[in-house]
Amino acid sequence: MMITVENAHRIIRDALVPLSHEYRPLSELLGLVLAEDIAAPFPLPRFTNAAMDGFALCREDIGNASQDNPVKLKVVTEVAAGAMPEKVVVPGTCAQIMTGAPLPEGADTIVAFEQTSGFGTEEVSFFAAPKKGANIRYAGEEVSQDSPLLQKGERVGPGEIAVLATLGVGGALAGRRPRVALVTVGNELRLPGEPLDGPAIYNSNRFMMQALCRAWGIEPVALLHAPDDRESLRKIFAEAFSLCDMLITAGGISTGEYDYVQELLHEAGVTARFWTVAQKPGKPLYFGVTGDGRPVFALPGNPVSAMTCFLEYVVPALLLLQGFAGPEKLTAVLAEPFPADRKRHRFLPGTIWQENGRLFCRVSPKVESHMITGLAGANGIIETGPSPDRLPVGAQVTCTLFPWHGVSGAG
Numbered sequence: 478m479m480i481t482v483e484n485a486h487r488i489i490r491d492a493l494v495p496l497s498h499e500y501r502p503l504s505e506l507l508g509l510v511l512a513e514d515i516a517a518p519f520p521l522p523r524f525t526n527a528a529m530d531g532f533a534l535c536r537e538d539i540g541n542a543s544q545d546n547p548v549k550l551k552v553v554t555e556v557a558a559g560a561m562p563e564k565v566v567v568p569g570t571c572a573q574i575m576t577g578a579p580l581p582e583g584a585d586t587i588v589a590f591e592q593t594s595g596f597g598t599e600e601v602s603f604f605a606a607p608k609k610g611a612n613i614r615y616a617g618e619e620v621s622q623d624s625p626l627l628q629k630g631e632r633v634g635p636g637e638i639a640v641l642a643t644l645g646v647g648g649a650l651a652g653r654r655p656r657v658a659l660v661t662v663g664n665e666l667r668l669p670g671e672p673l674d675g676p677a678i679y680n681s682n683r684f685m686m687q688a689l690c691r692a693w694g695i696e697p698v699a700l701l702h703a704p705d706d707r708e709s710l711r712k713i714f715a716e717a718f719s720l721c722d723m724l725i726t727a728g729g730i731s732t733g734e735y736d737y738v739q740e741l742l743h744e745a746g747v748t749a750r751f752w753t754v755a756q757k758p759g760k761p762l763y764f765g766v767t768g769d770g771r772p773v774f775a776l777p778g779n780p781v782s783a784m785t786c787f788l789e790y791v792v793p794a795l796l797l798l799q800g801f802a803g804p805e806k807l808t809a810v811l812a813e814p815f816p817a818d819r820k821r822h823r824f825l826p827g828t829i830w831q832e833n834g835r836l837f838c839r840v841s842p843k844v845e846s847h848m849i850t851g852l853a854g855a856n857g858i859i860e861t862g863p864s865p866d867r868l869p870v871g872a873q874v875t876c877t878l879f880p881w882h883g884v885s886g887a888g
């Protein structure tokens with residue numbers, strides 16, 4: 478039975494159970510979802526230190542120093558980053574200090590190198606008098622010890638990696654990345670490099686699905702291909718299920734004479750949760766679950782349909798298995814009319830850009846399900862629910878940005 482896009486999402490969400498957590502070292506946490514809260518094991522900064530290369534001194538000692546009225550102080554020591562100060566700064570003296578070096582006892586201010594006569598002499602002249610406490614990073618001013626920093630459920634990006642590394646956290650508990658098996662189906666498909674005999678075509682879905690997995694940090698555990706016969710599909714599905722947490726197929730799911738995917742999935746123990754969604758492209762999308770709860774997506778073979786269904790349904794499922802809801806959708810204004818469908822939700826590749834603080838979008842020129850070139854220049858998918866008419870310029874629509882593109886600044 479054909480179901481709505483909303484129901485398809487609900488059925489998928491209800492069927493998914495996040496995978497187990499596991500400890501991952503810091504170098505492998507990028508893109509994973511934290512399964513534990515992280516608190517600061519020590520304050521940040523851990524010790525009071527210099528924010529500028531210059532001289533550490535007691536503010537009172539330089540009075541109203543200026544270009545016309547320089548004040549001289551004796552340099553008693555030097556402190557580099559990573560070294561402990563060897564001397565105390567007593568009144569009338571100062572210490573040459575480098576950014577990140579611990580503040581010597583007795584000093585309360587740092588004057589930047591540029592406001593002095595410079596390094597390397599026994600006596601230094603000060604040409605400015607910054608405020609007391611200037612250019613000092615105080616212990617604990619950013620983060621106090623034991624304060625919560627990262628929360629369970631957060632997705633780890635490069636910024637979170639930097640925070641964990643700063644705190645010396647060598648790893649954390651995180652949701653496990655799904656092991657994904659990809660299967661393409663069809664007698665007509667060849668790999669680049671192979672000759673195109675007769676009406677053969679190249680297999681683009683294999684590479685597209687692999688690239689989509691990688692765009693979300695997942696390296697598929699298997700890239701398999703089966704011709705349109707039951708025996709091959711039986712073998713390929715057995716192999717895929719021996720390896721994966723989630724199976725994604727493309728092709729052979731429609732009503733053609735040789736569309737055996739559904740039959741062989743059921744033979745392998747998969748139960749259908751839905752087949753056919755009121756959407757264009759991607760109507761024959763199938764979703765099922767194995768006896769032990771592993772999700773199975775069978776995407777339509779048309780390349781634009783396969784990519785649209787992957788982005789719309791498979792990506793959120795990959796994230797949910799790791800304990801994360803996403804990705805977020807945006808609202809944009811149509812700069813050109815949108816060819817909505819009377820009865821079906823319509824997804825089309827297009828360009829989304831920012832102008833005067835607002836998001837605009839337009840559909841790619843080639844929009845049929847087999848026209849893969851419409852996806853190449855696009856930076857997202859534009860969508861709208863069923864509508865009897867074309868949506869006019871100025872109407873608001875929903876968009877999903879491709880994470881590898883971002884929003885451009887011009888239409």
Ligand SMILES: Nc1nc2c(c(=O)[nH]1)N[C@H]1C(S)=C(S)[C@@H](COP(=O)(O)OP(=O)(O)OC[C@H]3O[C@@H](n4cnc5c(N)ncnc54)[C@H](O)[C@@H]3O)O[C@H]1N2
Pocket residue numbers: 661662663665666678679680681682683727728729730731732733736758759760761776777778779780782846847
């Ligand atoms: N009588 C009907 N025919 C079709 C219907 C329908 O409802 N009634 N639905 C159409 C729709 S919509 C789609 S989408 C396709 C989906 O069919 P399948 O999932 O069975 O896919 P195939 O028939 O195997 O392939 C469709 C098309 O895509 C090409 N293809 C397949 N795999 C790849 C690949 N890995 N790389 C590149 N291109 C691929 C294939 O050669 C076909 O041209 O069914 C419609 N028909």
Ligand code: MOO
Pocket residue numbers: 756757758759760761777779782783846847
């Ligand atoms: O609806 Mo099919 O997925 O486009 O050609």
